[in-house]
Amino acid sequence: MPFQVALNFEDGVTRFIECRPHETVAEAAYKARINIPLDCRDGACGTCKSLCESGSYDAGDYIDEALTEEEAGRGYCLPCQMTPHSDLVLGIPSSSAAAKTAAVRHTAALTSLRRLSATTAEFTLDVDDRAGLDFLPGQYVNIAVPGTDRTRSYSFSSGPDRRQVSFLVRIVEGGAMSTYLGERARVGDRIEFTGPIGGFYLREPARPVLLLAGGTGLAPLLSMLERMAQRPSAHPVHLIYGVTTDQDLVHLDTLEDYLRTLPGFTFDHCVADPSSTARNKGFVTGLMDAGTLHGGGADVYLCGPPPMVEAVRHRIAALGVAPAGFHYEKFTPAATDASLATAEAA
Missing domain, CATH: 3.10.20.30 (Beta-grasp domain)
Structure with missing residues (x-):
């Protein structure tokens, strides 16, 4: 085989x-x-x-x-x-162009669209040639926004083994994808995307894992969790999920399910808004210490907006505990829309 x-x-x-x-x-x-x-x-x-x-x-x-x-x-x-x-x-150690290859273009049909909260939507695609689409948990694709000449990048929020693939979108007023999803999208719409792309992906767990998500940076970590649940290891997995307001919180029920289906999994979440009803108010960095990094013996996967990524890096430096592996990806704005940038991995 x-x-x-x-x-x-x-x-x-x-x-x-x-x-x-x-x-x-x-x-x-x-x-x-x-x-x-x-x-x-x-x-x-x-x-x-x-x-x-x-x-x-x-x-x-x-x-x-x-x-x-x-x-x-x-x-x-x-x-x-x-x-x-x-x-x-x-x-x-070369570019895809030097190897005379390129990311693959795929076509798909929109099969579902749901509003998870006032600020977040999730959509699912049925890919025409699903057998020809392989990706690693954490990677992303470039999606052509129907009816425009715009392209937006989104990480898979579903695992590689699912028949259909899903994505999380931060709803931004005036954003190209946000406007399409809110005003024109219909089940059955034809959508094109290119990928997979990115160096931010799950490695084979060889030690404890710490996952850090900011906002819809939760998407690639959900893909990673799905794969880890399918292939459990003996190493603990802890997720810290931070958002700005209570309405930004999504998929808490999914994370609760992983407490039962993924051995050794735990998670915390926090909300920056002081008026939040969440138990933890503040930022992801406030829930990090040398223990969550396992004294430097953990692999860290971090996905969120640039200020969060930089804050986490400074927090790790201040703790004086360098993680065994540190992989991160930053959100960057595209026009007025929020999208994931090309992976910037360390």
């Missing part, structure tokens, strides 16, 4: 290929017409050196000049030599 290999390029584009157990990743990529950097094919030059972020494999034969022992210990590998033992996620 072939394994799935995700190739993440430097420009954020992700392409998926199938690789048989005794086939090298480079061979499988070339069969899929994806030209990852390659010179020798013999493990001698190091041109194809990449970082394996998830999965297990046989590293194959190579010389030290191509891949040092220290690099191999950090997860670097040579696709021209490696053969998979499981599904893999590889960071490829």
Whole structure:
């Protein structure tokens, strides 16, 4: 049975290929017409050196000049030599254009639209070629807003294994997507999008996980939680979810469900508005301490607006506890609409 290999390029584009157990990743990529950097094919030059972020494999034969022992210990590998033992996620040190590939364009039908609160909507798409759409939990797509020449970026709020895919949208007055969803959207509408894109995605849990969400930055973390519930690990998962006002809170019932279905899961939420009825008033940073970071032994996934992201980074620095892994994505405004920017991962 072939394994799935995700190739993440430097420009954020992700392409998926199938690789048989005794086939090298480079061979499988070339069969899929994806030209990852390659010179020798013999493990001698190091041109194809990449970082394996998830999965297990046989590293194959190579010389030290191509891949040092220290690099191999950090997860670097040579696709021209490696053969998979499981599904893999590889960071490829080139752009998708250099590899003569690109993000895939998909078409879909709008199947549902619901207002979760006064400030947040959720819509679901039935993708025409669902089997041709693979993504990693946390990634996003660029969606063409029907009836306009605008494109907006939204993270999947659903997991990769669902037949239909869902997205959360912050409702902004005058926003391109907000106006479409509020005034013109009808079930059955045809929608085009391109992706998946982004370096913000769930790695195979190898230690405790801390998830930090601001507003509709909850979307990619919901996708991650869905995958973790399907593939539970022995490591605890804690989510801190912060919003501005009570009406911004959504999917609390979903998070409550994960308390029962995801072993080791806990969550807190907070509201910045002093008049809130929430138990925790303030910001996400107020619920963070060295304990939530497991003394530096946690992987952190952070998604929210730039001020929140910067506040969390400063809070971590002030605590003097560097997390084992730190992955984040910032919201940035597009015109008057709120959307997710290309992943900026650390």
